[in-house]
Amino acid sequence: MASMQRAIHMTDTTLFPQPARLEISGQPYALMKDARIIAEDRALGEALAGYLRPATGFALPVLAADGAASADNTIILEAIAASDSPEAYSLTASGTTLRLRAAHRRGFLHGFQTIRQLLPRQILSSEVVPGVEWTMPGLEIDDEPAFGWRGLHLDVGRHFFPLDFIKKFIDLLAFYKFNTFHWHLTEDQGWRIEIKKYPRLTEVGGFRAETVVGLSNSGEYDGQPYGGFYTQDEIREAVAYAEARGITIVPEIEMPGHAVAALTAYPQLGCRDEGYQVRRRWSIAKDIFCAGKDEVFTFLEDVLDEALALFPSEYIHIGGDExxxxxxxxxxxxxxxxQSEGLADEHELQSWFIRRIEGWLNARGRKLLGWDEILEGGLAPNATVMSWRGSEGGIAAANAGHDVVMTPNTYCYLDYYQSHDTDSEPLAIPSILPLEQVWDYVVIPEQITKEKRHHILGGQGNIWTEYMPESDHVEYMMFPRAIAIADVLWNHPQERNYAALVERLRQHLPSLDALGVNYRRTDEAASA
Structure with a gap:
């Protein structure tokens, strides 16, 4: 966790996530038509101008530091000496001068989002909005996140979402200062990443004959072929788009389970050599990659080799669950x-499987990340655990000296119903996760010893899409709950005031309207 003392001074300024320190001081700031952006890094200056030009219609030329005679009518992007926090920034606003300081690119990018939230929400428009005074309070902000991993996960295996929505998803993550997009790309119900060496993965595994209607055990199917996948060029485009906004995409290639789509394309990779079809319903399949065939590991290493060329992320998620x-x-x-490896049982076989993949990844400079089932049978030496079945797996892993991302389903699974009144909600996983419970999310459980708490990298919210066939449904399940997760991961407040959160959201939610987001409006936060 960052060391900055978090002294939040409540004002009439509503920001998500709330900055570590915000004080109103000096005269209000006004962005004027003849304002200039002063930046040594022209690309950063143009990035900020790209956010501000569409709605204001202002030219906002980007100049080098020696290109301005005075600080009047300027937005100054000032690089400072190295900081312990690569995402820290400070912002001062007064008169016609706005000064943003950071030591690293991501700090500047977070500052841009703060500026967007401080200006009138019309700044979020993609078209010129006439007659607006582009002002904000005079203020000083010093800000940095409490955790280095602040993520949201999206499952595109159960339902596929086009690249345009992936970009919108990334934009929304950036707006709330998330820094990690966990992209769940392979599933029993569909393989979504093009692999040149194995074209049948997408030609066959990317499509299912039909989809179950309603709950997984309904027995009713829609009779409609369904599928889709991302080309490698589209993935490169998404990775670059995310990086430009300060977000790392962590891909997930599931193994040994959730593999039916791959087995349909290449049956020889399973324990049975035939009889597979891309799964039409949800729930857990018995068919998984065979751990006894060497060709399975050749296949997985080939797949990962192409994935590593697409995703520069430090971590590669290999699933390992269910x-x-x-x-x-x-x-x-x-x-x-x-027998040949001297293992006790099938649980140790899975551990051996994961260790083998980890060794391959580590040899290529990457780290293995997996769901907490990778603890079973013995954890791979350098593995990082994503704790989802409550916090127990994360507690055990951290206390054993392993890094952990906390994403307990009871606080972070955004596919759960948002209200106990499930009849008034769209179909969802039959569990309840209201906004107030999300707000109670404690990232570092007290059972983790003090000397091991640095192993908690952070946390994330997860969106599984069995019951979300359309992108507007994804947005509905994300918001406003994802905003609460963003606030917790940035600040990790020791005291939680839910009534204050609701009031802040009430003031903020019109920004989601401006961004064209289909958020849940029936919560008290939207109606207070």
Whole structure:
């Protein structure tokens, strides 16, 4: 966690996430038509201008530091000496001068989002809005996040979303200062990433014959073929788009479970050599990658080799969750592997599987990240755990000296119903996660010893899309709950005032209207 003392001075300025220190001081700031942006890094100056020009219609030329005779009518982007926090920034606003200081690019990018939220919300328009006074209070802000991992996850395996929405999703993450997009790309129900060496993964595995209607066990299907995938060029475009906004995309390639789409394309990779079809309903499939066949690891390394060329992220998520052992128990090749490797059982076989993949990733300078099931049978030496089945797995991993991303389902699963009145809500996973409960999310449980707490990298919200066929439904399930997650991960407040959160949201939610977001309006935060 960052060391900045978090002294929040409440004002009439509503920001999400709330800055570490904000004080109203001096005269109000006004962005004038003849304002200039002063920046040594021209690309950064143009990035800020790109946010401000559309709604204001102002030219906002970007000049080098020696291109302005005075500080009047300027937005100054000032690089400072190195900071312990790569995402820290400070902002002062008074008169016609706005000064943003940071040591690193991401700090400037976060400052840009603060400026967008401080100006009248018409600044979010993509077209010129006449007659607006582009002002904000005179203020001083010193800000940095409490955690270095602040993420949101999107499952595109159950339902596929086009690149335009992926970009909108990234824009929304940036607006709330998230820095990680966990992109869940492979599933039983669809393989969504083009792999040149294995074209059948998307040609066959990217499409299912039909989709279950309603809950997974309904027995009713829609009879409509469904699918889609991202080309490698589209993925490169998404990665570059995210990086330009200060966001790292962490890809997830599921193994050994959630593999039916891949097995349909290449049946020889399973314990059975035939009989697969891209899964039409939800729930957990028994068919997983065979751990006894060497060709499976050749395949997975080939897939990861292409993925690493697309995603420069430090971490690669390999899933590791919900892998039933039924097929392994009956598979001669898997049983032979257990014997040859001196393993006790199928749980240790999964641990061996994950360790082998981790060694391959580590040799290429990457880190393995997996759901907390990778703890079962023994954790790989350098693995990072994403704790989702409550916090227990994360507690155990951190106390054992492993890095952890906390995403307990009871606080962070945004596919759960938002209200106990489920009849008035769209179909969702049959659990309840209201906004108030999200706000109670504690990232570092007290059971983690003080000397091990640095292993908690941060946390994230997760969006699983079994019941979200359309992008506006994803937005509805995200907001306003994702805003509360952003606030917790940036500030990790020790005291939580839900009534104050509701009031802040009431003032802020019109910004989502301006951004064209389909948020949930029936919560008290939207109607207070």
């Amino acid at each position: 892998a039933p052992k039924d097929r392994w128990e009956a598979c001669p090749a898997c049983q032979a592997r257990i």
